[in-house]
Amino acid sequence: xxxxxxxxxVRHALRGHRHWPQALPDVSPSERYDVVIVGAGGHGLxxxxxxxxxxxxxxxxxxxxxxxxxxxxxxxxTIVRSNYFHPARRxxxxxxxxxxxxxxxxxxxxxxxxxxxxxNLAHSSGQIDELARRGNAMSVSGVVTELLSVEQIRERVPxxxxxxxxxxxxxxxxxxxxxxxxxxxxxxxGYARAAAxxxxxxxxxxxxxxxxxxNGKVVGVETSRGKIGAxxxxxxxxxxxSRLAEMVxxxxxxxxxxxxxxxxxxxxxxxxxxxxxxxxxxxxSQTDKGELVLGGDLDGYNNSTSVGDLPPLEAMVxxxxxxxxxxxxxxxxxxxxxxxxxxxxxxxxxxxxxxDGLYINAGWCYGGxxxxxxxxxxxxxxxxxxxxxxxxxxxxxxxxxSGRVVAxxxxxxxxxxxx
Amino acid sequence: MLRIPCPYCGERNYTExxxxxxxxxxxxxxxATVSDTEWEAFLYRRGNPAGEHIEYWQHSxxxxxxxKVVRDTVTxxxxxxxxxxxxxxxxx
Ligand SMILES: Cc1cc2nc3c(=O)[nH]c(=O)nc-3n(C[C@H](O)[C@H](O)[C@H](O)COP(=O)(O)OP(=O)(O)OC[C@H]3O[C@@H](n4cnc5c(N)ncnc54)[C@H](O)[C@@H]3O)c2cc1C
Ligand SMILES: [Zn+2]
Numbered sequence: 001x002x003x004x005x006x007x008x009x010v011r012h013a014l015r016g017h018r019h020w021p022q023a024l025p026d027v028s029p030s031e032r033y034d035v036v037i038v039g040a041g042g043h044g045l046x047x048x049x050x051x052x053x054x055x056x057x058x059x060x061x062x063x064x065x066x067x068x069x070x071x072x073x074x075x076x077x078t079i080v081r082s083n084y085f086h087p088a089r090r091x092x093x094x095x096x097x098x099x100x101x102x103x104x105x106x107x108x109x110x111x112x113x114x115x116x117x118x119x120n121l122a123h124s125s126g127q128i129d130e131l132a133r134r135g136n137a138m139s140v141s142g143v144v145t146e147l148l149s150v151e152q153i154r155e156r157v158p159x160x161x162x163x164x165x166x167x168x169x170x171x172x173x174x175x176x177x178x179x180x181x182x183x184x185x186x187x188x189x190g191y192a193r194a195a196a197x198x199x200x201x202x203x204x205x206x207x208x209x210x211x212x213x214x215n216g217k218v219v220g221v222e223t224s225r226g227k228i229g230a231x232x233x234x235x236x237x238x239x240x241x242s243r244l245a246e247m248v249x250x251x252x253x254x255x256x257x258x259x260x261x262x263x264x265x266x267x268x269x270x271x272x273x274x275x276x277x278x279x280x281x282x283x284x285s286q287t288d289k290g291e292l293v294l295g296g297d298l299d300g301y302n303n304s305t306s307v308g309d310l311p312p313l314e315a316m317v318x319x320x321x322x323x324x325x326x327x328x329x330x331x332x333x334x335x336x337x338x339x340x341x342x343x344x345x346x347x348x349x350x351x352x353x354x355x356d357g358l359y360i361n362a363g364w365c366y367g368g369x370x371x372x373x374x375x376x377x378x379x380x381x382x383x384x385x386x387x388x389x390x391x392x393x394x395x396x397x398x399x400x401x402s403g404r405v406v407a408x409x410x411x412x413x414x415x416x417x418x419x
Numbered sequence: 420m421l422r423i424p425c426p427y428c429g430e431r432n433y434t435e436x437x438x439x440x441x442x443x444x445x446x447x448x449x450x451a452t453v454s455d456t457e458w459e460a461f462l463y464r465r466g467n468p469a470g471e472h473i474e475y476w477q478h479s480x481x482x483x484x485x486x487k488v489v490r491d492t493v494t495x496x497x498x499x500x501x502x503x504x505x506x507x508x509x510x511x
Contacts, residue, residue, distance in 0.1 A: 242465070242466075242467035243469070251460070251464040251465065251466065252464065252465070252467070253463040253464055253465065254465060254467055255440075255441070255465050255467050256467055256469075256492070300438050301421070301433070301438050301474070301490075302441070302467070302472050302474065302492050303492055303495075304468075304469035304470075304492040304493050305492075305493055309420055309421055309433070310420060311420065311432075311433075311434050344462075344463040344465075400459050400462075400463040400464075401455045401456055401458075401459040402455070403455075413440075413462050413463055414440055415440075416438060416440070
C-alpha cells in the first residue's frame with residue numbers, strides 16, 4: 001500500500017488523479033486467525049490496529065456483514081468531546097481525545113480532526129449551576145472547560161438568537177475548547193488502511209452467523225463465507241451485538257433504537273464551533289464542505305431498522321430554527337438513521353464474557369464515535385492480555401448484577417431515555 | 420408515522436403516547452427472595468428482538484390507559500393490542 005504524502009498528492013495531481021492505487025486490498029478469509037473481530041466499524045478497526053501495533057498480534061481479521069463505513073461509524077454527527085461528569089466516562093473519553101489529537105499523523109490518513117470547541121447552552125440559572133458543577137468536576141481531573149456569558153456566546157456564535165425575548169432565552173453556557181469534530185468515514189478508512197498495512201485482514205460482505213465453541217471456549221466463527229477458526233473473538237458490532245451474543249446463549253442489557261440526523265445544503269462558513277442545547281437534546285455543527293449537520297433525540301421506541309419516523313426529524317428542525325432563526329433560509333439535503341445499541345445505564349460495555357476467549361465491546365448508545373481510538377486501544381489490550389484494562393474496569397458486564405451501574409444520567413433501565 | 424390502535428380511543432399517532440418499554444419481563448413474585456442474577460435478568464437483560472416485541476405504551480394524550488402492544492420492530496406493524504391495566508397483549 002502506498003504511503004500518502006504531499007509528494008504522492010502532487011505526483012497524482014499531475015497525472016490527473018487517474019492512477020491512485022486501490023486504497024485497501026481485497027482479501028478472502030484465511031482458514032484461521034489468532035483473533036477475529038466481528039464488526040468493521042470504528043471500534044473494531046481501531047482494535048485491530050492497536051492489536052497489531054501495540055501488541056504485535058497481526059494474524060487478525062476484522063469481519064463485517066456489510067461494507068466499510070456502512071455502520072454507525074459513518075452515520076454519526078461526528079462530535080468528539082470528553083466533558084462528562086462521571087469520572088469513568090470522562091477518563092475514557094479523555095484518553096480518546098488525546099489519541100484523536102495525533103491520529104491523522106499516526107494513521108497517515110487525514111481524519112480532519114478539528115478542535116473547534118463544543119458549547120453547551122444553558123437556559124436557566126439551574127442549568128448554569130449544573131454546568132458549573134460539571135465543569136468543576138472536569139477541572140479537578142485536569143479537563144479544562146470554561147463557563148461562558150451570554151455576551152461571549154454571542155461573540156462566538158453570532159447566528160444564535162441570544163435576545164432575552166427568544167423562545168428559549170440563553171442565560172449562559174460552557175465550552176470545552178479541545179472538543180470538536182472529525183471526518184467519520186476517514187476514521188474508518190484510516191484505521192482500516194493502517195491495520196491492513198500491519199497485516200490485518202479486513203473482510204467485507206461476510207456475515208457472522210454463529211460462534212463456534214469447544215469445551216466452553218471459543219474456537220472460531222461461522223460466516224456466510226464459511227467457517228473461520230480463531231482462538232479469540234471480539235464483538236464490536238454495535239446494533240448487531242444482541243444477535244451475536246444470543247449465538248452463545250448470552251442475553252445482553254441492550255436494546256436497539258434508532259437515531260436520525262440530517263444535513264442542510266452547503267453554505268459558506270457560518271458556525272465554527274459545535275453547539276448543543278440539552279433542553280430539547282439538539283446539536284449542530286458545520287462540516288468543512290459547508291453543510292450544517294443537525295442531530296436530535298432517539299425515535300423513542302425499539303427499532304431494528306435504520307428508517308426513522310418523521311416527528312423526531314421535525315422536532316430537530318423546529319429546535320434548530322428557534323435557536324438559529326436565519327437558518328430557515330436553508331434547505332435540507334438528506335436525512336438518515338442508524339441503529340444504536342442502547343444500554344441499560346447509558347454507558348458502554350467493555351468486558352470479558354462467560355465464554356472463554358469471547359470479548360465484547362458494545363452499548364455505546366449514541367456516543368461511541370468520540371471514544372473510537374480509546375475503545376480500540378482498550379479492547380485490543382483486553383484481547384491481547386485477557387485481563388480487564390484499568391479504563392474498562394467500570395464497564396464490565398457484571399456491573400448490572402452487582403448494581404455498580406455507571407449512569408451519567410439516572411434514568412434507570414429505560415435505554416431510550418439515555419444519550 | 421407509527422399509529423397505535425387504542426382499544427378505547429381508536430387509532431392515533433404514536434406522538435399521543437408515552438413509551439413504557441419492554442413488557443416481556445415478568446417481575447419476580449417475591450423480590451426479597453430472588454438472587455442477584457435473577458433480579459438482574461428481570462431488570463436489565465433484554466431479548467431485543469428484530470421482530471415481534473411486547474411493549475408498554477400509555478395513551479397520555481387520550482384515555483391515559485396503559486396498553487400492552489405487540490409490535491414488529493422491523494415492519495412496525497401492530498400485531499396485537501391489550502389494554503386496561505396492562506392485561507392481555509396475547510397474540511391473536
Ligand atoms: C445518527 C447518529 C449520530 C451519532 N452522533 C454521534 C456523535 O456526534 N458523537 C459520538 O461520539 N457518537 C455518535 N453516534 C454514535 C456512534 O456512531 C456509535 O456509537 C459508534 O459508531 C459505534 O461503534 P462502531 O463505529 O464500531 O459501530 P458501527 O460502525 O455500527 O460498526 C458495527 C459493525 O458491525 C457489523 N455487524 C453487525 N452484526 C454483524 C454480524 N452478525 N456479522 C458481521 N458484521 C456485523 C455492522 O455491519 C457494522 O459495520 C451517533 C450515531 C448515530 C446513528
Ligand atoms: Zn386511548
